[in-house]
Amino acid sequence: xxxxxxxxxxxGELRAVDGISFEVRKGELYGxxxxxxxxxxxxxxxxxxxxxxxxxxxxxxGVELGSDPLxxxxxxxxxxxxxxxxxxxxxxxxxxxxxxxxxxxxxxxxKAVERALEQVGLTGRAKEPVKAFSGGxxxxxxxxxxxxxxxxxxxxxxxxxxIDPQARANILEAVRAVTAAGTTVIYTTHYLxxxxxxxxxxxxxxxxxxxxxxxxxxxxxxxxxxQILTVSGSFDVETASARLAAxxxxxxxxxxxxxxxxSVAGSGKAAIEALSGVLASGLELDGVAIxxxxxxxxFLDLTGRELRD
Amino acid sequence: xxVLLLLVAKDLRRxxxxxxxxxxxxxxxxxxxxxxxxxxxxxxERVPKVHLLVENQDGGLAANAVLSALxxxxxxxxxxxxxxxxxxxxxxxxxxxxxLLRIPKGFxxxxxxxxxxxxxxxxxxxQGILPEIAxxxxxxxVDVLDTSSRVxxxxxxxxxxxxxxxxxxxxxxxxxxxxxxxxxSVEGARKLLxxxxxxxxxxxxxxxxxxxxxxxxxxxxxxIFLIILPGISVYALFLVGDQAxxxxxxxxxxxxLRRQLAGPIGAGTLVLGKALYTAVLALIAxxxxxxVGAVILRRGVDPAGFLxxxxxxxxxxxxxxxxxxxxxxDERRGATIGSIIYLILGFAGGSFVNLEGLPxxxxxxxxxxxxxxxxxxxxxxxxxxxTAGDVLPNAAVLAGLGAALLAVGALLLHxxxxxxxxx
Numbered sequence: 001x002x003x004x005x006x007x008x009x010x011x012g013e014l015r016a017v018d019g020i021s022f023e024v025r026k027g028e029l030y031g032x033x034x035x036x037x038x039x040x041x042x043x044x045x046x047x048x049x050x051x052x053x054x055x056x057x058x059x060x061x062g063v064e065l066g067s068d069p070l071x072x073x074x075x076x077x078x079x080x081x082x083x084x085x086x087x088x089x090x091x092x093x094x095x096x097x098x099x100x101x102x103x104x105x106x107x108x109x110x111k112a113v114e115r116a117l118e119q120v121g122l123t124g125r126a127k128e129p130v131k132a133f134s135g136g137x138x139x140x141x142x143x144x145x146x147x148x149x150x151x152x153x154x155x156x157x158x159x160x161x162x163i164d165p166q167a168r169a170n171i172l173e174a175v176r177a178v179t180a181a182g183t184t185v186i187y188t189t190h191y192l193x194x195x196x197x198x199x200x201x202x203x204x205x206x207x208x209x210x211x212x213x214x215x216x217x218x219x220x221x222x223x224x225x226x227q228i229l230t231v232s233g234s235f236d237v238e239t240a241s242a243r244l245a246a247x248x249x250x251x252x253x254x255x256x257x258x259x260x261x262x263s264v265a266g267s268g269k270a271a272i273e274a275l276s277g278v279l280a281s282g283l284e285l286d287g288v289a290i291x292x293x294x295x296x297x298x299f300l301d302l303t304g305r306e307l308r309d
Numbered sequence: 310x311x312v313l314l315l316l317v318a319k320d321l322r323r324x325x326x327x328x329x330x331x332x333x334x335x336x337x338x339x340x341x342x343x344x345x346x347x348x349x350x351x352x353x354e355r356v357p358k359v360h361l362l363v364e365n366q367d368g369g370l371a372a373n374a375v376l377s378a379l380x381x382x383x384x385x386x387x388x389x390x391x392x393x394x395x396x397x398x399x400x401x402x403x404x405x406x407x408x409l410l411r412i413p414k415g416f417x418x419x420x421x422x423x424x425x426x427x428x429x430x431x432x433x434x435x436q437g438i439l440p441e442i443a444x445x446x447x448x449x450x451v452d453v454l455d456t457s458s459r460v461x462x463x464x465x466x467x468x469x470x471x472x473x474x475x476x477x478x479x480x481x482x483x484x485x486x487x488x489x490x491x492x493x494s495v496e497g498a499r500k501l502l503x504x505x506x507x508x509x510x511x512x513x514x515x516x517x518x519x520x521x522x523x524x525x526x527x528x529x530x531x532x533i534f535l536i537i538l539p540g541i542s543v544y545a546l547f548l549v550g551d552q553a554x555x556x557x558x559x560x561x562x563x564x565x566l567r568r569q570l571a572g573p574i575g576a577g578t579l580v581l582g583k584a585l586y587t588a589v590l591a592l593i594a595x596x597x598x599x600x601v602g603a604v605i606l607r608r609g610v611d612p613a614g615f616l617x618x619x620x621x622x623x624x625x626x627x628x629x630x631x632x633x634x635x636x637x638x639d640e641r642r643g644a645t646i647g648s649i650i651y652l653i654l655g656f657a658g659g660s661f662v663n664l665e666g667l668p669x670x671x672x673x674x675x676x677x678x679x680x681x682x683x684x685x686x687x688x689x690x691x692x693x694x695x696t697a698g699d700v701l702p703n704a705a706v707l708a709g710l711g712a713a714l715l716a717v718g719a720l721l722l723h724x725x726x727x728x729x730x731x732x
Binding site for chain 1: 312315319322323326327563564565567568569570571572573574575
């Protein structure tokens with residue numbers, strides 16, 4: 001349904017988006033996972049027609065976005081990262097305005113507004129001005145505004161940033177319901193758990209490039225023959241590097257003062273052997289952890305950095 | 310059209326929910342005019358004169374020049390001067406006058422010798438704005454004297470030498486020498502002296518000449534309101550326009566502009582919607598001000614003329630604000646540029662000071678300001694019972710200027726919005 005071909009966006013010397021390509025199938029929940037500054041929001045801005053790409057093309061149902069932007073945008077829903085709401089209006093008034101903007105009127109508009117309110121659990125607070133809402137409620141309304149007109153595809157840019165776990169759970173539940181109803185969703189996040197629990201497929205993005213793409217299981221399999229060991233303690237990088245690099249089958253993928261991250265080729269047995277080697281290395285250690293295969297270990301393996309860094 | 314109406318309705322609803330800014334702007338003309346009226350301490354038909362006491366301790370040539378300046382025909386319209394002795398201060402304390410000007414002994418000699426000289430002014434705070442007028446008048450006199458004293462230093466010394474001798478012995482050669490010295494000094498200071506720095510020429514405060522339409526009997530409308538309200542109201546309307554158009558930047562900051570642009574509407578529709586909202590808000594503000602004005606002034610005006618002028622003014626308000634925010638690009642710059650431009654245009658256009666009271670140099674550029682055409686149009690509708698035909702030139706200039714500015718402003722805003730500059 002959505003196809004992106006070699007998309008590039010430059011800001012001076014910086015290539016914020018550097019030739020990314022991907023395809024999202026109808027009804028799929030596709031995740032763009034990456035740290036802050038990876039190029040996720042720039043990609044979403046180009047997908048929603050707010051930014052013109054310097055290179056590359058975007059297709060919705062085979063129609064290029066630039067050829068008929070208004071018609072294509074009418075079928076899209078956008079949930080921006082910031083809560084873009086009218087604070088002095090009520091939740092219902094906000095929804096009515098946005099639904100009207102997308103062409104709904106009369107009974108259809110009334111129904112759509114009530115459905116959206118229900119979808120995000122704000123029916124009981126529909127008459128209150130948005131400025132009286134908590135951060136979580138504003139986030140829920142922000143999501144509802146992107147869904148109220150019943151779009152065929154929704155672009156959600158980090159819709160759970162900066163909210164409490166309860167509000168996040170509500171939003172994730174609403175997102176699942178949207179995809180269950182057959183709506184295509186592109187969802188950006190830097191939260192591993194969200195990508196793991198929510199997305200059908202995930203693209204790991206960093207420095208404007210897609211480093212890996214696939215289902216969560218496919219991505220994890222990339223590191224299934226490797227074990228990631230995180231070693232922390234009171235040591236200098238040079239000494240620790242020299243001693244740990246000497247361990248059989250071990251590769252140092254990241255090092256910083258008092259912390260080393262190692263990739264160990266092989267199964268769990270190899271990890272235990274590497275662990276024994278670390279303990280016998282004579283380094284003053286605070287802790288050693290073996291990470292099970294996860295999107296974080298995939299990201300670590302690909303970039304040498306943790307997603308949370 | 311449906312989308313435009315939707316955009317305008319949304320903005321109006323937001324304004325209704327958060328009306329403080331617009332209420333302050335709308336109350337500004339009435340409060341301002343009311344304060345001025347109260348400061349003059351009268352709702353009467355005429356502005357009271359400044360009662361200025363002058364204690365002349367010097368009695369010399371320069372002191373007499375000050376006295377004759379204060380009794381000149383122009384100044385005498387506004388100032389009633391009375392020469393007093395040492396009892397002057399006591400009379401001020403008894404609230405018998407607005408201010409006391411004391412010319413100290415040795416003042417003339419100091420002026421002739423180019424030495425520092427100080428005039429003392431004692432104000433009577435109990436008489437509202439009148440002592441302020443006396444002070445401003447004194448400052449003008451001091452400026453003139455100071456400049457004359459510096460520029461005419463040589464001729465003044467020549468005069469002093471001759472006045473110290475027997476006046477009957479002044480020869481033709483001496484007169485010629487003084488005249489030449491004055492001429493040379495004035496030529497050298499031409500750039501400083503011309504055009505004159507300040508003139509006091511507020512004709513409309515003077516009694517109306519016979520033959521002009523008399524005020525209705527029993528009419529309680531204050532002349533002060535009549536003079537001030539139209540100009541300040543025009544100024545307030547431009548501020549309303551500024552507030553409304555600034556909303557495009559407020560929306561950009563809130564992220565709602567970006568969200569709308571991600572929807573099925575183009576940048577042009579958004580800009581047009583904001584311009585329409587500005588026009589509608591200005592029209593509502595104009596209606597409110599008109600009702601207030603009608604209640605205060607209690608004068609009917611030609612409805613066709615009023616409607617014609619008002620619609621043209623609304624177009625000018627919209628165009629001006631669109632251009633300012635199109636050029637500014639961000640809220641802070643827009644607010645700063647807007648405030649400065651509106652103040653300059655308002656001052657030059659006679660919104661704060663009656664046009665006749667403006668310096669000649671400013672009056673020469675007044676027609677450049679849309680405020681001028683609005684203010685003079687409303688004044689002629691109110692004061693001279695002008696018709697639509699009479700205010701047609703005003704309306705034509707305002708509409709033409711407004712349309713041109715709106716085109717420019719809309720293009721600038723459209724370009725900025727499309728490029729994501731605001732969003």
